[in-house]
Amino acid sequence: TEKKEIKYGPLTDKNRKDANMEAFRNYGLGQFIHWGLYAIPGNEWEGVSARKGAAASEWIRSWSGPNAPKNWIETYDNLYKQFNPKDFDAKRWAKQAKDMGAKYMIFTTKHHDGFALWPTKTTDYNITKTPFKKDVVKAVVDAYTAEGIDVYLYFSVLEWNNPDYFYKAPKTEAEKAKYNKFLQYTRAQLLELLANYPQIKGFWFDGTWDQAWVQSYDFTYNLEKELRAKHPGLIIGSRFRNDEFGKRHFDSNGNLLGDYEQGWERKLPKDYSWLDGNDWDAVMTIPPNGWGYMKDWSGLYTKTTDDLLDMLMQSVSMNGNFVLNFGPDGLGNMHPGEDKLAKELGDWMKVNHEAVYGVRHTDLPLSKLGYYTQKDSTTVYLTVFNRPVNNIARIAVAKNAKLVPVSAQILGDAKALEVKHADIGLDLDKQTYYDVYIPENYKSNRA
Numbered sequence: 001t002e003k004k005e006i007k008y009g010p011l012t013d014k015n016r017k018d019a020n021m022e023a024f025r026n027y028g029l030g031q032f033i034h035w036g037l038y039a040i041p042g043n044e045w046e047g048v049s050a051r052k053g054a055a056a057s058e059w060i061r062s063w064s065g066p067n068a069p070k071n072w073i074e075t076y077d078n079l080y081k082q083f084n085p086k087d088f089d090a091k092r093w094a095k096q097a098k099d100m101g102a103k104y105m106i107f108t109t110k111h112h113d114g115f116a117l118w119p120t121k122t123t124d125y126n127i128t129k130t131p132f133k134k135d136v137v138k139a140v141v142d143a144y145t146a147e148g149i150d151v152y153l154y155f156s157v158l159e160w161n162n163p164d165y166f167y168k169a170p171k172t173e174a175e176k177a178k179y180n181k182f183l184q185y186t187r188a189q190l191l192e193l194l195a196n197y198p199q200i201k202g203f204w205f206d207g208t209w210d211q212a213w214v215q216s217y218d219f220t221y222n223l224e225k226e227l228r229a230k231h232p233g234l235i236i237g238s239r240f241r242n243d244e245f246g247k248r249h250f251d252s253n254g255n256l257l258g259d260y261e262q263g264w265e266r267k268l269p270k271d272y273s274w275l276d277g278n279d280w281d282a283v284m285t286i287p288p289n290g291w292g293y294m295k296d297w298s299g300l301y302t303k304t305t306d307d308l309l310d311m312l313m314q315s316v317s318m319n320g321n322f323v324l325n326f327g328p329d330g331l332g333n334m335h336p337g338e339d340k341l342a343k344e345l346g347d348w349m350k351v352n353h354e355a356v357y358g359v360r361h362t363d364l365p366l367s368k369l370g371y372y373t374q375k376d377s378t379t380v381y382l383t384v385f386n387r388p389v390n391n392i393a394r395i396a397v398a399k400n401a402k403l404v405p406v407s408a409q410i411l412g413d414a415k416a417l418e419v420k421h422a423d424i425g426l427d428l429d430k431q432t433y434y435d436v437y438i439p440e441n442y443k444s445n446r447a
């Protein structure tokens with residue numbers, strides 16, 4: 001199909017080669033933190049669960065239905081008067097993320113409820129009006145940067161509480177003037193975030209699906225240009241804006257609108273070809289859904305360490321980053337289930353990080369045992385999650401490959417083995433290799 005003439009297409013090249021994007025490509029593992037007023041209720045209120053009444057824990061402001069508390073929105077919008085996280089310690093969070101092996105972190109500066117966790121001059125609905133008062137965003141940016149973890153700021157354009165926000169495109173002149181006030185407010189907030197927190201590496205935009213924003217493609221195109229000019233090397237994902245035909249994430253010619261694809265949320269691509277070579281990250285909740293604090297995990301399947309490691313290796317095997325979400329409670333503590341997972345992931349990463357950081361997709365046939373990641377021209381890792389019942393992992397490799405069992409390597413007796421055949425069997429416990437039977441008529445297709 002012939003290419004469409006697009007005026008509001010990508011502002012950066014695909015697969016940017018600068019240092020910031022190279023670092024992005026090598027992160028492997030990231031941490032998402034959703035924190036805000038929704039952490040106070042923790043998906044319930046006065047003993048009543050919002051699980052049936054709101055789409056997710058950080059959507060609890062939209063709680064409706066028979067068991068929604070009366071005057072709930074008014075109650076929710078006044079929660080800022082209670083926000084006083086006495087246990088909040090950004091350094092502790094950052095240390096935990098470091099021990100887990102996260103290389104970047106995405107933090108909610110403002111979610112759809114419009115409450116700003118930084119001392120913004122654009123609205124009084126911000127952290128300075130709470131008993132806590134202090135700049136949460138600064139504490140987080142400083143603490144994570146000090147640990148060597150790159151920080152990206154999550155920013156929701158959608159604001160449920162803002163009278164100037166429009167879902168449908170404004171029609172009358174008065175409506176257009178009102179919405180333009182909202183657009184200028186949004187621009188002012190983003191310029192504030194860049195000015196206050198220059199250490200950040202990028203933005204993770206959200207809440208950009210409503211028609212009023214979609215039809216503001218001239219404004220958003222120029223705003224992206226301005227943000228990038230203000231902060232050279234800034235990384236912006238594909239959720240920020242759309243082209244003049246309303247195409248989001250990818251423009252009408254299929255080109256990525258941003259530096260990394262943000263469509264993988266609570267789901268992973270099944271095949272490398274789906275990615276069209278674009279950079280991407282996948283963001284994942286531990287419960288089935290719910291990004292903000294959820295007090296009660298009972299009755300939900302919450303992902304185990306093995307589930308998460310499998311997702312991590314699936315992501316990095318396809319040149320993506322895997323970002324695990326944490327939702328601290330109203331006092332600033334992680335859910336105990338999150339603390340446990342962070343520890344277990346970190347223990348695994350300490351042993352296996354070589355197969356995770358700075359790796360790339362390799363074009364070996366997909367393995368039923370787990371995931372291949374390529375470190376360099378001579379090093380390919382196979383991370384096994386599906387242990388064969390006979391404990392022998394059959395691996396098709398190049399004929400002259402040298403095979404060093406990673407755990408043997410870690411145990412210090414690396415046994416490099418000249419491989420005689422195209423297929424070998426590796427005993428996953430004894431770490432010894434066998435020439436597996438190769439039928440006479442087998443013709444190795446590996447040089």
Ligand code: FHN
Pocket residue numbers: 056058059206207265283291
């Ligand atoms: O509506 C939000 C949701 O609350 C959460 O922030 C996720 C995180 O990626 N993004 C939106 C849903 O796509």
